[in-house]
Amino acid sequence: MMLVRDLFGLSLHNLLLHKVRSILTSLGVIFGVGSVIAMLAISEGAKRSALAQIEAMGIDKIILFSKRPPVSGKSEGSDNASVMERFGLTERDLVHISRMDNVADITGVFDARKKVLKGLQRTDLKLVGCDYRFLEDSSAKIEKGRWFSPADYENDRNVCVIGKNVKRKLFSIGDTNIVGSTIRIENDVFRIVGIINNEYGTQYPELGGQNDLILIPMTTARAHYRDYTFYREGRQHKITRVEYDLLLVKVADTSYIDNTAKRVAGYLEKTHSETKDWGIVVPLELLKQREQTQNIFTIVMGSIAGISLVVGGIGIMNIMLASVYERRKEIGTRRALGAQKSDVLLQFLIETVFLTSLGGVLGILLGIGIARTITYYSGMPTVYSLWSIVLSLVISSLVGVIFGTYPAYKAAQQNPITVLRAE
Amino acid sequence: MAEAPKDENAIVRLLDIRKTYISGDLQVPVLKGINATVNRGEFVGFIGTSGSGKSTLLNILGMLDVPTGGEYFLEENEVSQLSDVEQATIRNRKIGFIFQSFNLFPHLSVEQNIEVPMVYARIPGRIRRKRALELARRVGLGHRLDHRPTQLSGGECQRIAIARALSNQPAFILADEPTGNLDEKTSGEIMKLFHELNREQGVTIVMVTHNPALGPHYDKIIRLRDGRIDDTPFEWEYPGAGGRPVAAPQEREAQP
Numbered sequence: 313m314m315l316v317r318d319l320f321g322l323s324l325h326n327l328l329l330h331k332v333r334s335i336l337t338s339l340g341v342i343f344g345v346g347s348v349i350a351m352l353a354i355s356e357g358a359k360r361s362a363l364a365q366i367e368a369m370g371i372d373k374i375i376l377f378s379k380r381p382p383v384s385g386k387s388e389g390s391d392n393a394s395v396m397e398r399f400g401l402t403e404r405d406l407v408h409i410s411r412m413d414n415v416a417d418i419t420g421v422f423d424a425r426k427k428v429l430k431g432l433q434r435t436d437l438k439l440v441g442c443d444y445r446f447l448e449d450s451s452a453k454i455e456k457g458r459w460f461s462p463a464d465y466e467n468d469r470n471v472c473v474i475g476k477n478v479k480r481k482l483f484s485i486g487d488t489n490i491v492g493s494t495i496r497i498e499n500d501v502f503r504i505v506g507i508i509n510n511e512y513g514t515q516y517p518e519l520g521g522q523n524d525l526i527l528i529p530m531t532t533a534r535a536h537y538r539d540y541t542f543y544r545e546g547r548q549h550k551i552t553r554v555e556y557d558l559l560l561v562k563v564a565d566t567s568y569i570d571n572t573a574k575r576v577a578g579y580l581e582k583t584h585s586e587t588k589d590w591g592i593v594v595p596l597e598l599l600k601q602r603e604q605t606q607n608i609f610t611i612v613m614g615s616i617a618g619i620s621l622v623v624g625g626i627g628i629m630n631i632m633l634a635s636v637y638e639r640r641k642e643i644g645t646r647r648a649l650g651a652q653k654s655d656v657l658l659q660f661l662i663e664t665v666f667l668t669s670l671g672g673v674l675g676i677l678l679g680i681g682i683a684r685t686i687t688y689y690s691g692m693p694t695v696y697s698l699w700s701i702v703l704s705l706v707i708s709s710l711v712g713v714i715f716g717t718y719p720a721y722k723a724a725q726q727n728p729i730t731v732l733r734a735e
Numbered sequence: 736m737a738e739a740p741k742d743e744n745a746i747v748r749l750l751d752i753r754k755t756y757i758s759g760d761l762q763v764p765v766l767k768g769i770n771a772t773v774n775r776g777e778f779v780g781f782i783g784t785s786g787s788g789k790s791t792l793l794n795i796l797g798m799l800d801v802p803t804g805g806e807y808f809l810e811e812n813e814v815s816q817l818s819d820v821e822q823a824t825i826r827n828r829k830i831g832f833i834f835q836s837f838n839l840f841p842h843l844s845v846e847q848n849i850e851v852p853m854v855y856a857r858i859p860g861r862i863r864r865k866r867a868l869e870l871a872r873r874v875g876l877g878h879r880l881d882h883r884p885t886q887l888s889g890g891e892c893q894r895i896a897i898a899r900a901l902s903n904q905p906a907f908i909l910a911d912e913p914t915g916n917l918d919e920k921t922s923g924e925i926m927k928l929f930h931e932l933n934r935e936q937g938v939t940i941v942m943v944t945h946n947p948a949l950g951p952h953y954d955k956i957i958r959l960r961d962g963r964i965d966d967t968p969f970e971w972e973y974p975g976a977g978g979r980p981v982a983a984p985q986e987r988e989a990q991p
Binding site: 315318325329647649650653732 | 797823824828832840842843
């Protein structure tokens with residue numbers, strides 16, 4: 313309709329005429345939409361990185377880990393006595409679980425519990441023995457050098473593959489010939505054959521980040537350390553015996569992963585009946601839980617953003633009502649010149665929708681700005697999607713329709729006689 | 736109400752128009768039966784002091800208000816009891832409003848101001864612009880189309896308002912004290928413009944004013960007094976004027 317086009321032009325004209333006032337008026341909507349966009353970008357970014365991290369642990373995996381059982385009462389024996397502590401997953405568990413239905417593969421990791429020093433400083437790095445298939449099952453990539461060869465396993469060679477962070481923590485920045493050099497851990501010297509990188513920085517329970525591991529072949533680890541660890545605590549000598557610190561169980565069919573996990577847990581509960589010295593993590597389950605909490609987060613943030621939009625809408629309604637009063641003479645003149653009530657209504661409604669849509673556009677820019685700033689300063693990933701922008705535009709014009717209707721109705725109901733007399 | 740014969744020549748015909756305002760228990764009759772006719776091509780002045788009911792009559796003539804009783808024929812159609820939508824349409828197509836304080840839209844250009852009634856008549860933009868230019872030229876402001884009303888003098892503003900009133904080729908122009916905000920010289924120019932429009936283009940003009948000094952301009956004067964038409968001879972009001980309305984010098988002071 314022709315008139316609508318004219319009214320659009322008129323509204324735009326009015327907005328541009330009072331630039332500052334228009335922006336101040338739509339400030340509520342600007343912040344409302346800005347927070348919607350920023351909130352969605354942050355939550356989407358957090359979701360994606362969390363999902364990627366969980367996925368990197370493997371959605372077809374069940375992760376079993378050993379944990380030191382809670383100490384019950386005081387340890388027995390005299391002050392100088394050696395205490396033997398034995399807990400965790402065993403070779404028997406590994407063999408038994410590998411025979412279960414739906415278990416395709418199982419990879420063991422053993423923590424040698426050695427102090428890894430840089431100079432005299434102890435680091436948080438860990439020396440672990442791992443099975444040959446660990447590389448494939450942990451979704452890490454070779455960054456430099458190579459993975460272990462079967463010969464390394466057969467001959468118990470003193471070779472190691474280090475995680476990306478190990479390089480940073482043990483060597484100075486200038487060092488280039490890291491592959492091929494050696495590291496000394498307590499009394500043993502290992503030659504570095506490769507550097508691996510897990511780009512998601514996957515964290516394993518009890519073991520920590522994968523990039524912080526110094527990996528040696530399982531056979532080498534067993535040859536050097538068996539499965540004993542000696543250490544001193546106060547005046548007590550302690551021996552810890554753990555056969556496996558981590559078991560990565562790969563299932564054949566992920567749709568039955570729940571079931572398989574339950575059976576594995578049932579088995580472990582039976583065989584480790586004295587103390588709870590193991591744990592289980594199913595990444596797929598984590599994924600589902602994470603999605604749920606994410607939804608709750610989105611709903612809560614959405615409600616807050618919604619409230620600010622309502623407040624913004626009320627602000628605009630207020631100002632439009634004042635504007636109707638201020639423009640009574642214009643309204644009266646328009647009515648005298650032949651404007652229908654509906655024409656006046658439409659004019660004010662379009663003006664309000666224009667205002668809120670303008671707020672929407674500025675809000676989107678603000679939101680993207682906020683998201684970018686957050687990413688810049690905190691490194692948190694943010695993702696803004698097209699649908700969130702479209703949604704914000706639709707919502708902001710909807711706010712205009714909802715909160716513009718009453719002022720527009722008021723404008724249309726102005727009596728031209730009285731308003732023409734009002735000078 | 737007796738059925739009056741149709742009069743093809745009459746643009747406006749008022750039959751016993753009454754208006755009573757009710758405030759609480761009090762009924763205040765403002766118009767007490769007005770009978771008047773404005774013929775095609777006439778320049779008619781409604782003259783009355785404040786309180787005579789001329790504002791109310793103006794509102795009824797302009798279809799901004801509805802009479803309590805009586806009939807209002809506009810081009811021989813009874814229009815006083817029409818719906819809101821129909822009244823707005825008639826205001827738009829048949830009546831050209833001119834106000835004392837011009838009532839131009841300060842933020843619109845001269846051209847856009849002239850176009851406003853045509854916008855409400857849903858006339859396409861191309862035709863609107865062409866007609867706005869013609870009308871601006873007709874009132875002598877063809878070179879000012881892109882200006883804002885705030886950049887114009889009072890007289891120029893009123894010229895634009897006249898162009899705007901003419902834009903939908905209305906049945907008649909309804910002017911409310913059109914020279915009330917202008918100085919004497921500019922008033923004269925505006926009245927001259929009205930005259931030209933009336934004489935050269937046959938535009939029917941109804942002017943409502945309190946200013947008897949404008950008397951000589953009109954073809955017909957209808958005087959209002961206390962809600963009624965005052966039929967007494969002019970001598971009663973202006974001794975020595977000889978029955979013809981003349982501008983009495985002492986009356987000029989009544990101008991604001």
